[in-house]
Amino acid sequence: MVQKYQSPVRVYKYSFEMVMAAYEKRFPTCPLIPVFLGSEVLRESCSEDGALQVTERSCKLNVDAPRLLKKIAGVEYVYFIQKNILNWKDRTLLIEANNETFANRVTVIETCSYSVHPENEDWTCFEQSASLDIKSFFGFENTVEKIAMKQYTANIKRGKEVIEYYLNELIAEGVSEIPRWAPPPQRPAPRKLPGPPRAPPQLLPLPSRTEMDPQTHSTTKETTPCGLSPPEPTTPDADKLDADYIERYLGQLTPMQESGLIQLRQWLQETHKGKSEAGEWKPEKIPRDEHILRFLRARDFNMDKAREMLCQSLTWRKQYQVDYILETWRPPAFLDEYYAGGWHFHDRNGRPLYILRLGQMDTKGLVKALGEEALLRHVLSINEEGQKRCEENTQLFGRPITSWTCLVDLEGLNMRHLWRPGVKALLRIIEVVEANYPETLGRLLIVRAPRVFPVLWTLVSPFINDNTRQKFLIYSGNNYQGVGGLVDYIDKEIIPDFLGGDCLCNVPEGGLVPKSFYQTEEELENSDHIKLWTETIYQSATVFKGAPHEIVVEILEGSSVITWDFDILKGDLVFNIFHSKRSPQAARRDPSLSTPGGNNVQLIERSWVLGVDYSMVESPLMCREGESIQGSHITRWPGFYILQWKTNGPPLGPATALPRVDDVLATLQVSSHKCKVMYYTEVLASEDFRGSMTSLESCHSGFSQLSAGTTSSSQSQSSSLISR
Numbered sequence: 001m002v003q004k005y006q007s008p009v010r011v012y013k014y015s016f017e018m019v020m021a022a023y024e025k026r027f028p029t030c031p032l033i034p035v036f037l038g039s040e041v042l043r044e045s046c047s048e049d050g051a052l053q054v055t056e057r058s059c060k061l062n063v064d065a066p067r068l069l070k071k072i073a074g075v076e077y078v079y080f081i082q083k084n085i086l087n088w089k090d091r092t093l094l095i096e097a098n099n100e101t102f103a104n105r106v107t108v109i110e111t112c113s114y115s116v117h118p119e120n121e122d123w124t125c126f127e128q129s130a131s132l133d134i135k136s137f138f139g140f141e142n143t144v145e146k147i148a149m150k151q152y153t154a155n156i157k158r159g160k161e162v163i164e165y166y167l168n169e170l171i172a173e174g175v176s177e178i179p180r181w182a183p184p185p186q187r188p189a190p191r192k193l194p195g196p197p198r199a200p201p202q203l204l205p206l207p208s209r210t211e212m213d214p215q216t217h218s219t220t221k222e223t224t225p226c227g228l229s230p231p232e233p234t235t236p237d238a239d240k241l242d243a244d245y246i247e248r249y250l251g252q253l254t255p256m257q258e259s260g261l262i263q264l265r266q267w268l269q270e271t272h273k274g275k276s277e278a279g280e281w282k283p284e285k286i287p288r289d290e291h292i293l294r295f296l297r298a299r300d301f302n303m304d305k306a307r308e309m310l311c312q313s314l315t316w317r318k319q320y321q322v323d324y325i326l327e328t329w330r331p332p333a334f335l336d337e338y339y340a341g342g343w344h345f346h347d348r349n350g351r352p353l354y355i356l357r358l359g360q361m362d363t364k365g366l367v368k369a370l371g372e373e374a375l376l377r378h379v380l381s382i383n384e385e386g387q388k389r390c391e392e393n394t395q396l397f398g399r400p401i402t403s404w405t406c407l408v409d410l411e412g413l414n415m416r417h418l419w420r421p422g423v424k425a426l427l428r429i430i431e432v433v434e435a436n437y438p439e440t441l442g443r444l445l446i447v448r449a450p451r452v453f454p455v456l457w458t459l460v461s462p463f464i465n466d467n468t469r470q471k472f473l474i475y476s477g478n479n480y481q482g483v484g485g486l487v488d489y490i491d492k493e494i495i496p497d498f499l500g501g502d503c504l505c506n507v508p509e510g511g512l513v514p515k516s517f518y519q520t521e522e523e524l525e526n527s528d529h530i531k532l533w534t535e536t537i538y539q540s541a542t543v544f545k546g547a548p549h550e551i552v553v554e555i556l557e558g559s560s561v562i563t564w565d566f567d568i569l570k571g572d573l574v575f576n577i578f579h580s581k582r583s584p585q586a587a588r589r590d591p592s593l594s595t596p597g598g599n600n601v602q603l604i605e606r607s608w609v610l611g612v613d614y615s616m617v618e619s620p621l622m623c624r625e626g627e628s629i630q631g632s633h634i635t636r637w638p639g640f641y642i643l644q645w646k647t648n649g650p651p652l653g654p655a656t657a658l659p660r661v662d663d664v665l666a667t668l669q670v671s672s673h674k675c676k677v678m679y680y681t682e683v684l685a686s687e688d689f690r691g692s693m694t695s696l697e698s699c700h701s702g703f704s705q706l707s708a709g710t711t712s713s714s715q716s717q718s719s720s721l722i723s724r
Helices: 016-024 067-073 141-172 243-250 255-271 289-298 303-319 322-328 363-370 372-397 420-436 453-463 521-525 528-534 661-668 702-706 717-723
Strands: 003-006 010-012 036-046 052-061 078-087 092-099 106-116 124-134 223-225 272-275 281-283 341-346 352-356 404-409 441-449 472-476 539-543 549-555 560-570 573-580 621-623 628-634 639-647 675-685
Touching: 003 255, 010 141, 010 243, 016 106, 016 124, 016 141, 124 141, 243 255, 243 289, 255 272, 255 289, 255 303, 289 303, 289 372, 303 322, 303 420, 303 560, 303 628, 303 675, 322 372, 341 372, 352 372, 363 372, 363 420, 372 404, 372 420, 420 453, 539 549, 539 639, 549 560, 549 675, 560 573, 560 639, 639 675
Parallel strands: 036 223, 272 628, 352 404, 404 441, 441 472
Antiparallel strands: 003 124, 010 124, 036 052, 052 078, 078 092, 092 106, 106 124, 272 281, 341 352, 539 675, 549 639, 560 628, 560 675, 573 621, 573 639
16 A cells, blocks of 8 residues: 655745755755765756756665664665756756665655745745555565654654754854846857757766665766756645644644645545536535544544545535524524523633533423424534634634533433433434534533433443543532632633632523423424424435436526536446437336335436437546535537436447346345435526536535635655655
8 A cells, every 4th residue: 555645835934045055955964864874966967057957866874674674675774866956947946756775665755845935935835745655575564664654754844953953054154145046147149160060968877776886875976968847836825734824723733644634635625626617627615624634533544534434524514504504593592591501711721611501401391392303403503603613712812722621510410311312312412413523522521410420421421432532521529629620621710600600601591491382293293493404405316336326407498507516425426417309207116126226216218329319418527436526517408408327337339228227126136336426406597607506596515614714644764854
């Protein structure tokens, strides 16, 4: 497996020329990097005007590996080839490095770049990416990978410190500014004399390892003219994360954690995309960086697990329009009186503080008056408010605040709180919150826990994540007062009055919900609160191998616009759009046939011929699992347009007959080749269309609101140190 690393953008608040002068001080040896034993220039070339310089070096490193492993490998040192392309005109340095030792067993590739800051020409940006692929290493592949990752991550930030050290050394020497490159003055062209044509200068080939001294691993320095084209500038853009931004708004992360965040963010940018009016596919807005980071932390920065969890949550948010819950949810008036919870200042760490007087709350009455769905929706609105308050406190305190503290008062908790439907509702709320708001709870303080609490804890604790359980502190009786109690986490001045403090708390006291507010079972089934939650504009469908899912859109006049928004929940699919003058009919199915994909509909008849009975109006679009696709098609003719999702397979020929879904299911019954898609489509008159799905007032993409404020693994330390 290839391990990859991607750094954030690191900024030196010095000019590019000063940083380059500091960078050159690292060669041929660097005492600040003990493993870097030295380097030799293999080849050096320069353009005629001096703007472009290319340098290739052989670098010798002492890798910190077990003596036994070195003995088995038969080497004491590791050699890397480093190629630097310095463009003084564009003010960029591109560095490419790869290992020469064991190149047939291990592939280490690193690319670094220095460039001018896009918003301040007197600052310099640095970026770094690397990959490590261990094909074989005498049976020690896992050991070598762990050694490489450990050394690489331990020295990534060391490179920046080295540059800053030499910058300070330059300043101490009185060098605070270095002039920028300027083209040499043009001279009159010399008069040409007749003579034989001269061959253009050629770059000399690199000497082979056998031509070098086996003891010193050195060679003669060679200098030749250069005719290379300058490298493309690599200035950072708004989509890249700055290291200072990460530290200020997201907190201290290890290099590999930074890399995980950047890689998952880039994956979302690539997979969640919409179609512009010009027909080009462009990335959709993605969740805020702190939102992505929560899912990585919840899965211990396991990229695959975090990506799966995040994609499921984003689909859930989109399907139920959770991004708009703070604007759309209006709780009943009685909830303000009987739901005994509310926000109350912040704890000692600046986290928003939520107080829940669970012992005073009539959970049975709330469920009977509201219904389970409306109660869940109210809890979700609290979580959304909590995220908003975290962002505000991050600005207020000038440091990352990514979670909140919850203080739960259990005075009054008794057996009535263990009413089975109420416990069921509580367990469902815990399940939904754990899946979609990971790492948002910084601390849970439970006070005045009565004797019945262990019974409730036994019921709910299996549904709580292990990481979350470690954040719980439980106080029984009055031992929450004094040293070791609440004052360790909450300033004494804001401890609520009902817990013996001096701060007046406006959290409702709760109490029994009057039975006059209760709804009958029939009323709960038909309640608007339930409809707000369970109804969605999206539909889901299962796609089997050989049995695509199709929907038909009838267009009565040309120049209408068909828009779509769909998410691939499972598997890889191909999306097609066809046009037909004939009205397709869904096939009738044998009701006795068991169909695990009962929501699968196939409309294109077996006898239809592509190019005769129907035609393709858009190029097929390959869609990968986890992708979110938005787009549109402007119709040219009236008729029937068929939107199709099918599993990836050979392209359709002009006379390909598709099998009927019943035929497929009859033979497969329960197919292992099924995919799932969640979709929504709408038809608009062309004059009402203003772009991609995210710009339509009638349709809301769940990703647009999440990202309003948002601005691999590793290889050995040796590559990092020689390239920086």
